[in-house]
Amino acid sequence: MIVCHCQNISDNDINNAIDWMRASDPETLITPGKLYRALGKSADCGDCMPLFLATMRQNDNLVVPMQLRNLRAGASQGDQECKATQK
Numbered sequence: 202m203i204v205c206h207c208q209n210i211s212d213n214d215i216n217n218a219i220d221w222m223r224a225s226d227p228e229t230l231i232t233p234g235k236l237y238r239a240l241g242k243s244a245d246c247g248d249c250m251p252l253f254l255a256t257m258r259q260n261d262n263l264v265v266p267m268q269l270r271n272l273r274a275g276a277s278q279g280d281q282e283c284k285a286t287q288k
């Protein structure tokens with residue numbers, strides 16, 4: 202099934218790219234942008250993003266590495282003030 206009509210990317214292309222990226226780096230964070238780059242393409246209109254993301258989420262290799270989970274929660278629970286807001 203074609204997911205991205207602008208770049209002619211199928212669900213098989215997306216799944217194969219995810220599997221390849223996970224096999225080559227078990228700790229990588231896989232994003233749509235990285236998938237486009239891995240396929241040698243770039244997004245055009247973006248209308249495919251909801252279906253593109255839904256297709257990605259169906260792949261079991263899309264897990265977020267354990268060390269990258271809850272980064273936002275961990276950052277907001279710290280005692281240190283954000284350097285960007287310090288005066």
Ligand code: FES
Pocket residue numbers: 204205206207208243244245246247248249250
């Ligand atoms: S349909 Fe995917 S970028 Fe346009």
